[in-house]
Amino acid sequence: MKLPARSLPATAPYFRFRKLEDDVFLVTNDIGRYAFLAEDELQDLLDGEIVHGHERFAELAEKGFVQGGMSADEQVRIIARRNSHLFTGTNLHIMIVTLRCDHRCVYCHASRAPMGTRGVDMKPETADKVLERAFETPARQVTIEFQGGEPLVNLRVIKRVVENAWKLAEEKDKELVLTLVSNLSMLDRETADYLADNGVFVCTSLDGPKELHDMNRPLPGGSSHDSVLAGMEVMNDAYRKRDLDPRMYKVNALLTVTRASLDRPEEIVDEYVRLGLNTLHARPLNPFGMASRAAGISYDADEYLAFYKRVLARVMEHALNGVDIQERTAALHLTKILTDREPNYMELRSPCGAGLGQLAYDFDGSVYTCDEGRMLARTGDDLFKVGHVQDDEYRDLAGSPVVKALAAASCVEALPGCADCAYALFCGVCPVYNYAQQGELVARQPENQRCKIQMGVLDELFSRLQNADQDTLSIFERWTRPLPGQGEGGST
Amino acid sequence: MSKSKGASRTRFFPSRSMVLLEIDTDIYPDDAVMGAAYVFIDRCYVRLEKAGQDRKKIVVRLKAKNETGRHGLEELAGGFENELLHQAWRIRLEQSRGRLREYILARALLTAQDDDSEEETRGEHIGQEPGDYLEDPLGIAVPWEEKFGKDGKGG
Numbered sequence: 329m330k331l332p333a334r335s336l337p338a339t340a341p342y343f344r345f346r347k348l349e350d351d352v353f354l355v356t357n358d359i360g361r362y363a364f365l366a367e368d369e370l371q372d373l374l375d376g377e378i379v380h381g382h383e384r385f386a387e388l389a390e391k392g393f394v395q396g397g398m399s400a401d402e403q404v405r406i407i408a409r410r411n412s413h414l415f416t417g418t419n420l421h422i423m424i425v426t427l428r429c430d431h432r433c434v435y436c437h438a439s440r441a442p443m444g445t446r447g448v449d450m451k452p453e454t455a456d457k458v459l460e461r462a463f464e465t466p467a468r469q470v471t472i473e474f475q476g477g478e479p480l481v482n483l484r485v486i487k488r489v490v491e492n493a494w495k496l497a498e499e500k501d502k503e504l505v506l507t508l509v510s511n512l513s514m515l516d517r518e519t520a521d522y523l524a525d526n527g528v529f530v531c532t533s534l535d536g537p538k539e540l541h542d543m544n545r546p547l548p549g550g551s552s553h554d555s556v557l558a559g560m561e562v563m564n565d566a567y568r569k570r571d572l573d574p575r576m577y578k579v580n581a582l583l584t585v586t587r588a589s590l591d592r593p594e595e596i597v598d599e600y601v602r603l604g605l606n607t608l609h610a611r612p613l614n615p616f617g618m619a620s621r622a623a624g625i626s627y628d629a630d631e632y633l634a635f636y637k638r639v640l641a642r643v644m645e646h647a648l649n650g651v652d653i654q655e656r657t658a659a660l661h662l663t664k665i666l667t668d669r670e671p672n673y674m675e676l677r678s679p680c681g682a683g684l685g686q687l688a689y690d691f692d693g694s695v696y697t698c699d700e701g702r703m704l705a706r707t708g709d710d711l712f713k714v715g716h717v718q719d720d721e722y723r724d725l726a727g728s729p730v731v732k733a734l735a736a737a738s739c740v741e742a743l744p745g746c747a748d749c750a751y752a753l754f755c756g757v758c759p760v761y762n763y764a765q766q767g768e769l770v771a772r773q774p775e776n777q778r779c780k781i782q783m784g785v786l787d788e789l790f791s792r793l794q795n796a797d798q799d800t801l802s803i804f805e806r807w808t809r810p811l812p813g814q815g816e817g818g819s820t
Numbered sequence: 821m822s823k824s825k826g827a828s829r830t831r832f833f834p835s836r837s838m839v840l841l842e843i844d845t846d847i848y849p850d851d852a853v854m855g856a857a858y859v860f861i862d863r864c865y866v867r868l869e870k871a872g873q874d875r876k877k878i879v880v881r882l883k884a885k886n887e888t889g890r891h892g893l894e895e896l897a898g899g900f901e902n903e904l905l906h907q908a909w910r911i912r913l914e915q916s917r918g919r920l921r922e923y924i925l926a927r928a929l930l931t932a933q934d935d936d937s938e939e940e941t942r943g944e945h946i947g948q949e950p951g952d953y954l955e956d957p958l959g960i961a962v963p964w965e966e967k968f969g970k971d972g973k974g975g
Binding site for chain 1: 918921927
């Protein structure tokens with residue numbers, strides 16, 4: 329292919345491209361539209377020869393790749409919609425109500441403390457301050473996500489926050505979303521009823537069939553798998569009894585992938601289907617907290633991608649057979665590819681959600697840009713701490729120089745390796761990951777494992793889109809519909 | 821002892837755990853060399869010197885903090901060159917895309933700091949009717965001469 333001898337013709341607005349396979353190029357633009365072109369068609373686009381009469385003119389004009397289709401006003405409106413997160417404010421507030429946990433997961437991201445540890449539960453007065461800060465946000469919607477450790481260890485504080493949060497939401501005319509991330513081992517019927525009565529969404533962890541799950545998530549004196557299945561049943565039963573919409577009110581799960589998972593993607597997906605789960609959210613290990621120290625469970629990006637492609641293939645197989653299940657990573661990317669709606673998932677927006685979309689409050693009232701920053705602090709590096717709930721108001725926290733530095737380092741439109749990437753509008757970076765893996769906030773993307781994984785996932789999705797039949801497209805479109813409490817503006 | 825790369829030269833001194841890289845500042849701006857050198861101060865003692873007849877070259881001396889052989893020095897030099905490219909590309913992107921990034925960040929930071937409700941903010945910036953901004957209520961698009969007269973002092 330030849331580059332044009334002079335600057336691009338006026339009929340060719342800015343676009344990015346990527347070679348997917350021989351004679352197939354993906355082109356994307358700043359309004360998030362995409363098209364697959366053969367090499368000679370890409371050459372025509374570069375040469376300004378896609379005009380009235382060209383067989384690709386109608387499609388490319390409608391998508392804004394050449395002039396003569398979409399108006400400038402419409403393009404401005406699309407860009408505004410796709411950047412709605414810039415107008416949202418900090419809506420996700422992650423509360424670490426305790427560090428204590430009864431599990432000893434091999435990858436524990438959250439850097440747990442043993443159950444007998446003292447002084448690692450959030451005190452009620454600290455929780456009150458957290459809530460005060462969270463409701464100082466200009467965001468119309470406030471999401472409180474309870475995490476730990478195992479948050480149900482500190483149920484007393486959770487109940488206090490839930491009750492006060494509903495009152496504050498009414499007083500301040502905010503929309504409230506409450507989410508609990510729990511291993512469910514301590515969930516009894518009474519607690520489940522309480523959570524259902526108060527509209528709390530519940531998310532848990534399920535790493536696959538019993539043997540694999542129990543290997544990843546040891547529970548001293550019992551089986552974590554047995555316990556999480558029992559917990560899901562109790563919680564879903566409580567939702568059902570209250571006639572709550574089962575598409576919204578149903579326990580969903582995160583899948584953390586270890587080396588032991590790599591050979592078993594089909595079994596893992598089948599386990600999710602067997603248990604009636606509607607979402608499977610595959611997540612690679614990250615370099616934060618204790619996960620970075622766990623020997624023998626990690627893998628490289630290529631190994632993860634091989635696993636992920638098999639997971640997606642199996643999920644699609646079930647979905648095409650009528651099973652209501654989606655893979656959440658794919659769903660988030662597809663929302664950005666197929667719609668103009670910004671799902672506001674913190675790791676996939678530009679700039680990232682650190683401070684501007686989320687804040688993480690540790691058990692002692694320390695506030696971090698995000699949960700990743702907090703996890704890093706558990707290993708002794710508190711670079712991403714922005715203040716303390718007792719001393720700093722929301723404005724100070726969100727306006728911290730740390731937040732500004734992370735925002736500048738995660739604006740993909742101006743980052744090396746991202747600005748010209750065909751996937752720029754469908755992706756996002758995590759400066760905390762970059763710092764943990766490469767020692768600086770701005771990644772050297774060609775050496776960055778997270779980038780490699782995102783690129784591989786997007787290659788797979790675009791390859792599937794290129795070859796999609798109507799059934800596949802229908803499934804992908806269904807996955808883009810928002811599910812309140814299941815990651816929309818959240819971290820899970 | 822040395823290898824030539826066009827205008828650049830890299831010389832290795834394993835007995836002194838040291839490598840010298842000659843950087844052409846026509847390709848890599850001074851700030852990129854400085855930025856890359858700074859990234860390496862945890863691994864090396866770093867010194868920069870101007871060189872060449874027209875002082876258009878910078879010699880970077882990397883002296884490993886721990887005793888290092890030829891292989892280790894090659895890794896240092898290669899790592900430095902990659903970092904140099906990373907820094908140079910960042911500077912160039914800053915020049916071409918810096919303003920765009922500033923607009924995006926300003927909007928995000930303003931929202932996060934805004935005392936107004938999100939609804940009001942959205943109404944002001946996104947929810948407006950298409951084409952409202954073309955109405956130019958502040959007269960931004962009115963030519964200077966028309967607004968203030970030809971002498972620029974008011975008309």
